[in-house]
Amino acid sequence: MTKYQTEDIRNIALIGHGASGKTTLIEAMLFKSGAIPRMGSVEEGNSVADFEPEEKERKFTVNAKPLPIQWQGRMINAIDTPGYPDFISQATCALSVVETGVLAISATGGIQVNTRKFWSMAEEKGLARIIVITRLDGENIDFPKLLESIQEAFGHECIPLNLPIGCGQGLKGVLSTLELPGDIPKGVIGDPGSTHEALVERVIEVDDEVMQRYLEGKEIGTEETKKCLSKALAKGHLIPILCTSSKKLVGVEELLNFAADFAPSPLVALRKGLDIEKGEAVEVKALEDAPFSAQVFKCITDPFVGKLTFFRVFSGVLDGDLGFYNSHTKKNERAGQIFKVFGKDQQVAQRAVAGDIIAMSKVEAVNISDTLCSPKRPLRFDPISFPSPMVSLAVEPKSQGAEQKLSGALAKLAEEDPTVRVT
DSSP states (O other): OOOOOGGGEEEEEEEOSTTSSHHHHHHHHHHHHTSSSSOOOTTTTOOSSOOSHHHHHHTSOOSOEEEEEEETTEEEEEEEOOOSGGGHHHHHHHHTSOSEEEEEEETTTOSOHHHHHHHHHHHHTTOEEEEEEEOTTSSSOOHHHHHHHHHHHHOTTEEESEEEESOGGGOOEEEESSSOOSSOOTTBOSOHHHHHHHHHHHHHTTOHHHHHHHHTTOOOOHHHHHHHHHHHHHTTSOEEEEEOBTTTTBSHHHHHHHHHHHSOOGGGOEEEEEETTTTEEEEEEOOTTSOOEEEEEEEEEETTTEEEEEEEEEESEEOTTOEEEETTTTEEEEOSOEEEEETTEEEEESOEETTOEEEEESOTTOOTTOEEEOTTSOEEEOOOOOOOOOOOOOOOOSSTTOHHHHHHHHHHHHHHOTTOOOO
């Protein structure tokens, strides 16, 4: 895998109501980037993300899956998350380690209960947000009405970055509203001119000097608008809406381009932690030459490599001997190897840089929310906050002698999902 630096990383989590097309969209992104030779599907049970037996059987995502996508010299760490509330811990984990939440809204299903729930979660965490309308190749789609409902629900800072050319089976492509062509193609749904104007006005509001020139009637060039766009996105001042059809591969390249060019890099995010020796709060910047610090957000048991621990590096670099200090257990540990996980496969990595999302093996005494750091600068990040479970169930073994197996399975389940509590 190509080496990359912190400034080249983009961390995004795909969130949204169940069956809103998140997994199929990531599959299309992987295919478009050349990471896979052909697209699988959730229905056929051969997608890269939904590889677990239960996911294949139920035909929906159960566990969050980080999937690395290399695009235009960037490393896009895209995390696919479940849309059903039973597995909300997975989305909670994912949103705790990214800079951008990508909210998928199905053009056929529209805004649903968990669409609003996940939007609120991303907003509370202060993430940049992108809305992706999926399944524009579906039937009975009223795009103007859907756009109106999105702006009513989430605000008028939600502005289309592109508009569909046709709809349903007649969907042919998308038209950029950031860079309007000289000739507008036939079949565009919406008003490209007024959308472009609204987009430019919204974007340049984050720069007083540019805004002043705009009010004076001076022309603002596309490149200048683009420079303001990243800032507007990071501040939540603009929520861009992108149109897609994964099955037709419409709008997928535009989404990849937008994430690579404009989504915030880890350099813009500051993480607050507690300096244990000084007993005071400190700001942790995503600098490669800073002491190493990271936080665990996911643990799974892989049948071939054992326990896999996923973590986000917030500062420094983990390489060489792969040693670190766990400020929760107050012990020095050493990883067996570090990996980029790609579905059910693991690709050995030589190092993990500030901002990256990575996994390690053969470290049993590490759990979700643990802070991993350099022993030279012991740090502790706030634990990830999970919702409390609302339902209690009694579980008993089917036969005598199975108590030990049941106990071990429940303990493992509770370790992997913090919303499960066993007593």
